[in-house]
Amino acid sequence: MKFSPKVNRPDFPLNWTATERMPKIAWKTGTSYGRKDAWSIGYNKNYTVGVWTGNFSGTGVADLSGANVATPLLFKIFNTIDYDSNEEWFTQPPDCDIRTVCSETGLVPSAQCSSLVTDYFIPLISSTKACDNRQEIMLNPDEKLSYCKSCVPATGYKKKWFKIVQPDMQAWYEENRVAYEKIPPHNPECELIFKGAAPAISFPLNGTEYIINKKAPEPLQLICKTANDVTKVYWYINNKFYKSCNAGEKQFFVPVEGPVKISCTDDKGRNRDIRIIVKYVDL
Ligand SMILES: [Zn+2]
Ligand SMILES: [Zn+2]
Known part of the structure; x- marks a missing residue:
């Protein structure tokens, strides 16, 4: 398959005119926060090329982006060093297989995972950890408090599934005003687990x-x-x-x-x- 200019990728350079002889490559771009620098890294069977663009002083540049600055350079380099190369591409190694995973975590799906995708994996090597992105939490009737096994009352509690959001992700959600369902604060009367063991x-x-x-x-x-x-x-x-x-x-x-x-x-x-x-x- 020849490299195609119709390739539908958000990081495809806007000003790139594809040439027929462009070798087939796989590539990925990245732009740092504040547009301090931009990367594009590509490879094929013959070469791996990394392009870094930016100021050595670290000063940001408004127009700097991996897609529109670094990738055209990457393409030019491949077009020069690997001009008219054969189109041989990688084949899937025999010990690499395909499985269904949870799209939110990339882990083996459990019963609660609602969005599934297929992904590569290496049998007996890749993690077989099941997705625990959703957990059933015990709550008081008005859902203002959560309980653990040590403090849950014998009766008068309910169970509800929550998506577990790690604190760094929570902070990002708060900053970017992304709504998510919060687990109610833990029962303040819970003595067994929570007292004394805080950092x-x-x-x-x-x-x-x-x-x-x-x-x-x-x-x-x-x-x-x-x-x-x-x-x-x-x-x-x-x-x-x-x-x-x-x-x-x-x-x-x-x-x-x-x-x-x-x-x-x-x-x-x-x-x-x-x-x-x-x-x-x-x-
Ligand atoms: Zn999941
Ligand atoms: Zn508790």
């Missing part, structure tokens, strides 16, 4: 004043200790999502002046808040 923030120190050099602000470290059932933690600065990372991994941030609230939530939803005061001075 402990060991740095910065709660209630401490930090002096920062105005001319060369040094970032502060964020360190927490978590229960051993935790893999990920989510940091919030002044109630705004900041970063997610693996439990035990250090993070850094440059605080604003004044009172700063720092919160750390673990992947079980347990949260700890601390407060510090930040002063900027000429040192």
Whole structure:
């Protein structure tokens, strides 16, 4: 099959006039936040080519995009180095197979997954984890509280399916005003699981004043200790999502002046808040 200019892709360069001799390639583009740089990476059986465009200073350029700046260069390079090549393409390896997966997670579908697509996988190598994107949550009758197995009352509760949205995705939804169904807050009377096991923030120190050099602000470290059932933690600065990372991994941030609230939530939803005061001075 020859490379076709009719190919229906949003990242196809608008100003590209296809030539008959363009070799067949597979490619992918990317443009960074703030249009600081743009990439296009392509390959075929003979070559792999990566094109990076941008300012070395990191200054953004309004017209910079992977599709319209980097990809035409990629095509030109392929047209030059692999001009009129044979059209041999990759064949599916015998140990690669096709299966149905959940379109939301790419995992093996469970009974609750409503949108399914087919995808490649390698039997005995690819993950066989079932999609747990939807979970049945126990709620009180007016759906204002959620329960876990330890705190659910013997009677008078109901069950409802929820799509599980991770805190970093929640923060993105909130910022972009995307509606999603929130799991009601956990029963505040639940003592068994939630008390005491929230992350402990060991740095910065709660209630401490930090002096920062105005001319060369040094970032502060964020360190927490978590229960051993935790893999990920989510940091919030002044109630705004900041970063997610693996439990035990250090993070850094440059605080604003004044009172700063720092919160750390673990992947079980347990949260700890601390407060510090930040002063900027000429040192
Ligand atoms: Zn699913
Ligand atoms: Zn509970």
